[in-house]
Amino acid sequence: MKIPFDKNVFEQEDIKIIMDSLNSGDIGSSGKYTKKVNIILSKLFNHSKVSLTTSCTHALETSMMLLNVKERDEVIMPSYSFPSTANAAILRGAKPIFVDIERENLNIDISKIEEKINNKTKAIIPVHYAGIPCNMDKLIQIAKDNNIFVVEDAAQSLGVKYKGKYAGSLGDFGCFSFHSTKNYVSGEGGALIQNIDDEEIYDKTNIIIQKGTNRKRFLEGKVDKYTWVDIGSSYGPSDLLMAVLYTQLLKLENINKQRKIIFDIYYDNLKAYVDDSKIVSCIKIPDYCEYNYHMFYIILESEKTRNLLMNKLKERNINAYFHFMPLHTSSMGRKIGSSIQCPITEEISKTILRLPIYNSMTKEEALYTVENLLGIIKKI
Numbered sequence: 270m271k272i273p274f275d276k277n278v279f280e281q282e283d284i285k286i287i288m289d290s291l292n293s294g295d296i297g298s299s300g301k302y303t304k305k306v307n308i309i310l311s312k313l314f315n316h317s318k319v320s321l322t323t324s325c326t327h328a329l330e331t332s333m334m335l336l337n338v339k340e341r342d343e344v345i346m347p348s349y350s351f352p353s354t355a356n357a358a359i360l361r362g363a364k365p366i367f368v369d370i371e372r373e374n375l376n377i378d379i380s381k382i383e384e385k386i387n388n389k390t391k392a393i394i395p396v397h398y399a400g401i402p403c404n405m406d407k408l409i410q411i412a413k414d415n416n417i418f419v420v421e422d423a424a425q426s427l428g429v430k431y432k433g434k435y436a437g438s439l440g441d442f443g444c445f446s447f448h449s450t451k452n453y454v455s456g457e458g459g460a461l462i463q464n465i466d467d468e469e470i471y472d473k474t475n476i477i478i479q480k481g482t483n484r485k486r487f488l489e490g491k492v493d494k495y496t497w498v499d500i501g502s503s504y505g506p507s508d509l510l511m512a513v514l515y516t517q518l519l520k521l522e523n524i525n526k527q528r529k530i531i532f533d534i535y536y537d538n539l540k541a542y543v544d545d546s547k548i549v550s551c552i553k554i555p556d557y558c559e560y561n562y563h564m565f566y567i568i569l570e571s572e573k574t575r576n577l578l579m580n581k582l583k584e585r586n587i588n589a590y591f592h593f594m595p596l597h598t599s600s601m602g603r604k605i606g607s608s609i610q611c612p613i614t615e616e617i618s619k620t621i622l623r624l625p626i627y628n629s630m631t632k633e634e635a636l637y638t639v640e641n642l643l644g645i646i647k648k649i
């Protein structure tokens with residue numbers, strides 16, 4: 270049996286929808302499926318304003334532009350994230366300020382945020398690692414007390430709830446990814462959720478996404494010319510990609526159910542071995558969270574054990590992976606002069622192993638993965 274880490278599968282009914290887009294005569298941005306996806310997401314987020322983008326990276330960049338993040342500003346974020354979180358600040362000339370993570374859920378350590386805040390701090394970007402939300406009540410309180418903005422990097426969190434509210438709807442903005450490695454995919458794609466009720470900001474978002482033009486207002490008949498009005502880029506996805514995403518959002522609950530089956534197989538079969546000397550811990554779903562089963566990870570006793578396990582699984586055609594390299598020790602992190610210590614980030618980065626999980630994964634594939642993993646672990 271060959272078990273990939275990730276796999277995108279489309280069914281006949283999905284392909285019909287995708288073909289409909291191809292046959293529509295217009296696969297540019299702002300078409301039929303872009304509108305349909307926008308309606309689904311805007312409903313999900315309680316009528317927040319939704320802007321679809323070509324990636325979560327672009328959603329993050331747009332949020333930084335909207336908040337007028339600029340030179341000499343500082344943006345607080347965990348070191349344990351994807352480079353896009355930090356690039357969004359750097360592209361505005363601002364400085365990312367890295368904070369260590371909590372062992373419990375690998376999210377930003379809330380108790381270490383306040384000491385990093387000063388009069389240059391413009392925003393915090395909490396990352397909901399594995400899709401599991403940070404302790405947002407505390408984080409939002411800190412942001413309010415200090416008059417700074419919150420942009421959720423909710424790339425992995427679509428469909429996740431924090432105390433009954435959707436992740437991505439809690440901060441000023443929420444950024445999502447539909448990259449092929451996430452739960453609901455369009456290959457590349459993203460969304461920016463605006464939770465501030467302000468029509469002007471939404472207008473500005475559309476200008477940024479539409480190359481600095483007032484194309485949206487023109488299409489809506491609100492202006493009679495379509496011109497360059499502000500700084501912007503090209504962040505609008507093709508309607509073909511939004512047709513792909515539409516097929517996924519129609520099945521949102523089913524996809525969650527499918528992934529839960531795999532997650533539960535891993536959890537039920539591995540929990541007896543967690544706390545053992547070799548498997549130190551595994552992902553935990555906090556009481557406050559309704560989960561989307563984006564990831565299943567385990568933490569091993571050492572880097573050596575993790576790599577050995579990963580390589581032995583690979584020899585048996587089972588693809589399990591490590592994850593983020595700490596941003597503060599990366600070559601770019603060093604270039605921007607980050608001398609910050611994040612010991613837990615460094616340790617987790619060396620000892621984490623993510624097990625394969627994808628929407629079409631079968632019970633047999635999950636059981637086969639667990640059996641092999643336990644077989645290998647016993648011999649290490």
Ligand SMILES: *Cc1c(COP(=O)(O)O)cnc(C)c1O
Nearest residue numbers: 324325326351353424446447448
């Ligand atoms: C996947 C991911 C991103 C990047 O998403 P893209 O849509 O590929 O730009 C950013 N942040 C986190 C935490 C991610 O997991």
